[in-house]
Amino acid sequence: MEYDTKNLEETKQAAAHIIETISGHSVSGNRATVVALYGDLGAGKTSFVQGAAQALGIEESVPSPTFIIERVYRLSDQKWKRFVHIDCYRLESPEELHAIGWDELVQDKDTILFVEWADKIEAVIPPDTLKIYFEQISETMRKITYDENHA
Ligand code: ADP
């Protein structure tokens, strides 16, 4: 599946569409729903997570967790109870993830987990993760692709 977005708003809409799709059925059985985001700086990963947050009714702002690695938001009236946003950009080693309770996190079926720079922790990404790839085509155009067999 592919989205070609012309601006920030279209990237947020793409996120809302994908959320709608994966809300409809169980992607990961009894574990967390993990969405891994790949792409260079400025490709639109954080913007996509902000679109997903809006789609799931989060009203507060969702800043990039680049420096603190993880932010957690509570959801109400949704398939998931908890929205977790992790940015691995500054992660020195996958072991640092244990400090934030990664193993429990991915076992929690009530959590939807977005991971930026997931390539840095590929070894611990669960096999049923939805992987989304971001490409900057021009100043305002982005190509967003994912495996439709998954979502
Ligand atoms: P990343 O998290 O991948 O580093 P961000 O989402 O933080 O990327 O930044 C993307 C930047 O590109 C934002 O400043 C956003 O306004 C801008 N932008 C321009 N066009 C688009 C688009 N089509 N989709 C997403 N972001 C866009």
Ligand code: MG
């Ligand atoms: Mg980012």
